[in-house]
Amino acid sequence: MKFNYLRKAVSLAMAISMTAALFTACGSQNSTDSSASSAQSTTSSSAGSSVSANKDPLGKYDPAIDISFVRGIDDDLAANILPKTPGETLEDNRWTKLYKDELGINVNYAWTVKGNETSDAYLQKINVTLASGELPDVVLVNPSQLKQLVDSEMVEDMTQYYNDYASEQLKQYMSVEGTGNIDSVTFDGKMMAIPETVAMNEGTQYLWIRNDWLKKLNLQPPKAMDDVLKIAEAFTTKDPDGNGKNDTFGLPVTKDLYSGCMGTEGFFAGYHAYPNMWVEDGSGKLVWGSTLPETKVALQKLADMYKSGQIDKEFGVKDGGKVAETVIAGKFGLDYGAQWNPMYPLISNYNNDKNADWTAYPIVSADDKKVMVPNKFNQTRIFAVKKGYKNPEALVKLFNMHIEKNWGKTADFNKYYMPVENGAVGVWKFSPVCPSPVFKNLDAFIAIDDARKANDFSTLTGEPKVIQANIEAYEKGDDTMWGWMKIYGKDGAFRSMVDYKNNDQLLKEKFTGAPTKTMAEKKTTLDKMEKEVFIKIIMGSVAIDEFDKFVSDWNKLGGADMTKEVNEWYDSVKSK
Amino acid sequence: MKNLNIKKQLPLHLMILPGFILLLVFSYLPMAGIVIAFQKFIPAKGLFGHQKWIGLDNFKYVLDLPNFGSVIWNTISIAVMKIILGLVIPIIFAILINEVTSNALKRGVQTLIYLPHFLSWVVLGGILIDILSPSGGIVNGLLKSIGIEPIFFLGDNKWFPTTMVLTETWKEFGYGTIIYLAAITGIDPSLYEAARIDGANRWKQTLNITLPGMKMVIVLLMVLSLGNLLNAGFDQIFNLYSPPVYQSGDILDTFVYRIGLLDAQYGVATAVGLFKSVVSFTLISVSYFCAYKFADYRIF
Numbered sequence: 001m002k003f004n005y006l007r008k009a010v011s012l013a014m015a016i017s018m019t020a021a022l023f024t025a026c027g028s029q030n031s032t033d034s035s036a037s038s039a040q041s042t043t044s045s046s047a048g049s050s051v052s053a054n055k056d057p058l059g060k061y062d063p064a065i066d067i068s069f070v071r072g073i074d075d076d077l078a079a080n081i082l083p084k085t086p087g088e089t090l091e092d093n094r095w096t097k098l099y100k101d102e103l104g105i106n107v108n109y110a111w112t113v114k115g116n117e118t119s120d121a122y123l124q125k126i127n128v129t130l131a132s133g134e135l136p137d138v139v140l141v142n143p144s145q146l147k148q149l150v151d152s153e154m155v156e157d158m159t160q161y162y163n164d165y166a167s168e169q170l171k172q173y174m175s176v177e178g179t180g181n182i183d184s185v186t187f188d189g190k191m192m193a194i195p196e197t198v199a200m201n202e203g204t205q206y207l208w209i210r211n212d213w214l215k216k217l218n219l220q221p222p223k224a225m226d227d228v229l230k231i232a233e234a235f236t237t238k239d240p241d242g243n244g245k246n247d248t249f250g251l252p253v254t255k256d257l258y259s260g261c262m263g264t265e266g267f268f269a270g271y272h273a274y275p276n277m278w279v280e281d282g283s284g285k286l287v288w289g290s291t292l293p294e295t296k297v298a299l300q301k302l303a304d305m306y307k308s309g310q311i312d313k314e315f316g317v318k319d320g321g322k323v324a325e326t327v328i329a330g331k332f333g334l335d336y337g338a339q340w341n342p343m344y345p346l347i348s349n350y351n352n353d354k355n356a357d358w359t360a361y362p363i364v365s366a367d368d369k370k371v372m373v374p375n376k377f378n379q380t381r382i383f384a385v386k387k388g389y390k391n392p393e394a395l396v397k398l399f400n401m402h403i404e405k406n407w408g409k410t411a412d413f414n415k416y417y418m419p420v421e422n423g424a425v426g427v428w429k430f431s432p433v434c435p436s437p438v439f440k441n442l443d444a445f446i447a448i449d450d451a452r453k454a455n456d457f458s459t460l461t462g463e464p465k466v467i468q469a470n471i472e473a474y475e476k477g478d479d480t481m482w483g484w485m486k487i488y489g490k491d492g493a494f495r496s497m498v499d500y501k502n503n504d505q506l507l508k509e510k511f512t513g514a515p516t517k518t519m520a521e522k523k524t525t526l527d528k529m530e531k532e533v534f535i536k537i538i539m540g541s542v543a544i545d546e547f548d549k550f551v552s553d554w555n556k557l558g559g560a561d562m563t564k565e566v567n568e569w570y571d572s573v574k575s576k
Numbered sequence: 577m578k579n580l581n582i583k584k585q586l587p588l589h590l591m592i593l594p595g596f597i598l599l600l601v602f603s604y605l606p607m608a609g610i611v612i613a614f615q616k617f618i619p620a621k622g623l624f625g626h627q628k629w630i631g632l633d634n635f636k637y638v639l640d641l642p643n644f645g646s647v648i649w650n651t652i653s654i655a656v657m658k659i660i661l662g663l664v665i666p667i668i669f670a671i672l673i674n675e676v677t678s679n680a681l682k683r684g685v686q687t688l689i690y691l692p693h694f695l696s697w698v699v700l701g702g703i704l705i706d707i708l709s710p711s712g713g714i715v716n717g718l719l720k721s722i723g724i725e726p727i728f729f730l731g732d733n734k735w736f737p738t739t740m741v742l743t744e745t746w747k748e749f750g751y752g753t754i755i756y757l758a759a760i761t762g763i764d765p766s767l768y769e770a771a772r773i774d775g776a777n778r779w780k781q782t783l784n785i786t787l788p789g790m791k792m793v794i795v796l797l798m799v800l801s802l803g804n805l806l807n808a809g810f811d812q813i814f815n816l817y818s819p820p821v822y823q824s825g826d827i828l829d830t831f832v833y834r835i836g837l838l839d840a841q842y843g844v845a846t847a848v849g850l851f852k853s854v855v856s857f858t859l860i861s862v863s864y865f866c867a868y869k870f871a872d873y874r875i876f
Contacts, residue, residue: 127619127840130619131619131622131623132622133621133622133625144840148618148619148840151618152618152621152625255818255819313710313711313728314709314710314711314728314731316731316818316819316820317705317730317731317818317820317821318705318818322705520839520840520841521637521839521841523839524834524835524838524839525641525642525834525835528819528822528834529642531819532819532820532822532823534819535818535819535820536819536820539731539820541820553642557642
């Protein structure tokens with residue numbers, strides 16, 4: 001009997017403690033949340049106490065103010081920059097110190113997450129933050145998230161702050177490639193956030209060719225699309241790798257079709273087709289490039305290449321990673337891609353085969369009409385200020401300071417951008433905001449090239465100096481620096497970029513606004529349909545005339561509405 | 577008397593409490609989110625913010641989307657095939673394994689067929705793309721050696737659904753087998769003894785003792801699996817499908833993924849989710865009723 005009581009008592013105690021444990025687990029969660037939010041509210045109230053009457057772009061706050069951000073920590077920062085900068089942390093480093101000492105702004109983070117701002121981890125976390133309404137002082141968002149914030153009136157109108165406080169240099173960087181940057185954050189004529197400068201020209205495609213294969217098969221670099229087709233055919237059928245097997249292909253294509261490496265945009269552009277972006281038709285109206293008749297012509301060419309085995313029979317199921325494996329394994333000698341392709345994936349091919357002499361050539365035209373190089377507008381870094389934050393102009397000052405210390409009069413590039421003593425890692429990422437000149441890479445190439453012509457590299461400073469050191473390291477036998485030589489070297493990719501720019505060949509995407517209503521609802525569905533139809537056409541499982549049906553379906557299923565909205569937007573910015 | 581029982585069992589009842597609270601917090605409270613299906617939901621305004629009520633517009637929107645019919649068809653056809661194979665294959669396997677007398681072999685086979693269950697589809701997806709490749713894959717290599725033209729399993733609309741069903745069955749049948757084996761172990765050995773004395777051979781014993789002995793478990797799993805009629809397996813299809821096979825491989829879950837997570841149209845995605853839940857609930861109820869009516873089987 002006594003024993004029974006004991007057993008009962010023990011089990012009762014267990015049941016109670018289990019329940020209690022559950023409640024405390026939830027409870028402690030709640031208490032940390034509330035302490036965090038109370039900390040936040042004290043932050044914003046203390047921020048209000050400091051006054052800054054002057055409109056100096058780099059004016060200092062006294063007493064200092066606080067500003068909270070959220071951010072993703074990308075692989076470069078976690079695995080490369082932090083380990084090589086002993087003594088510095090995300091919260092306490094040369095940039096936060098600079099902001100504190102020179103601007104009187106204390107930067108802190110409400111939360112951080114592993115992965116950059118386009119990673120799933122960041123997107124999920126930021127979506128939760130937006131849904132909870134507990135915003136930090138500044139949020140880093142993409143265009144559709146900004147639209148949500150603006151629609152629910154949660155962010156400050158930045159127009160006046162930008163006009164009053166932005167430095168001349170910042171304003172110049174913002175507008176050098178047109179009004180796209182400002183337009184992308186403008187709602188009803190009001191600038192609702194500060195975007196980081198998008199370098200559209202960095203998406204420029206080149207035709208990367210293995211020179212060693214060209215030489216082996218006695219071919220010349222292409223002058224026109226017909227030459228490209230001939231080279232692709234020869235690379236497929238004439239055993240360029242000399243292994244006696246018929247195992248090479250002409251052109252690498254992924255199931256995503258459009259891509260910064262192993263892409264097709266440069267191929268399409270050869271036929272004056274610009275799929276996957278908004279371009280002007282002859283009459284000044286915007287149209288979706290994928291629906292134009294030129295696209296059909298290029299698709300037919302790709303279908304012909306697929307039929308004759310120049311495109312991998314299985315490309316339709318392979319993503320970029322899978323196709324890159326075949327490129328690395330030495331199955332391809334052509335590649336339409338951006339300037340950074342030697343860094344990925346081409347260098348891995350070079351590591352396997354030191355003869356792989358990938359060289360960038362300008363893309364070519366199918367006829368005597370000038371070939372235009374598509375530059376898509378892809379904005380992923382927009383900074384919006386929480387409504388009610390007392391010093392919205394502080395964000396603009398951070399932008400000013402970042403530019404000033406890297407490219408301004410008081411620039412200290414070696415300290416704030418890529419310090420040589422820390423292994424030239426990009427410490428600029430320590431700053432929560434990282435605006436940069438959009439043509440900085442091209443300018444670096446031009447500076448290096450001028451020095452090369454004058455045979456005097458001592459004049460180089462800043463980024464070009466670091467790059468030139470990498471090129472010299474390659475020339476002295478450091479194979480890991482191969483990519484720098486391929487991009488900035490004597491025959492580097494940017495050589496073609498200089499020509500593209502001088503000949504006015506860069507075709508910029510014309511729609512840079514926030515997603516329109518129909519776009520937000522239908523775009524992914526339409527994109528999916530587009531890829532499905534295009535890939536089926538290339539694979540020959542449907543006839544080329546399916547393209548015409550695609551165009552009418554596309555218009556019927558929301559494309560026409562989307563085009564109308566895009567043009568309304570276009571008219572509104574043109575009339576400004 | 578009754579009173580006394582409750583008093584005695586009170587601690588036991590209390591022990592259910594944590595589980596009950598977890599269920600309440602994570603399964604019942606979130607049901608409040610169903611309202612999103614009827615709203616033009618803007619996440620930034622929050623769950624309790626001022627969302628616009630639009631009634632059934634989200635449902636209408638989904639029905640108007642192109643290909644929604646084929647998405648439903650793909651989902652049901654793939655799921656039905658998966659349910660059938662997922663029931664039949666493990667039963668056959670459990671009976672076969674049960675007949676194996678060598679304990680080492682029995683355990684070895686059991687472990688081997690159970691293993692794929694622990695691999696995620698992200699990993700298996702990469703492996704399958706290589707194994708099933710028409711140019712260098714091992715499967716097509718075998719087919720070629722017996723004179724069959726290579727088949728593009730993952731890129732051909734004729735083959736894609738079948739491939740999905742077979743690979744899913746291959747991955748999961750080991751798990752089902754274990755459940756059925758457990759059911760077989762629970763059968764009274766004296767029944768077999770009696771049957772042997774009556775002169776029943778192995779086949780007759782299987783037919784008249786093993787199968788009827790497993791009946792309850794089979795019915796239970798059948799009832800539960802009918803709730804999956806609209807679950808064709810997101811992980812698997814998402815990792816294996818591609819534009820050429822959207823036509824035969826796009827299912828409700830991949831559809832919801834694109835609308836809900838990529839387009840952030842939470843209202844529409846919730847509407848589809850609610851639709852799925854209602855259908856699944858109806859099916860489970862009906863099959864439970866049938867099981868009670870025809871097999872005299874009941875859980876409660």
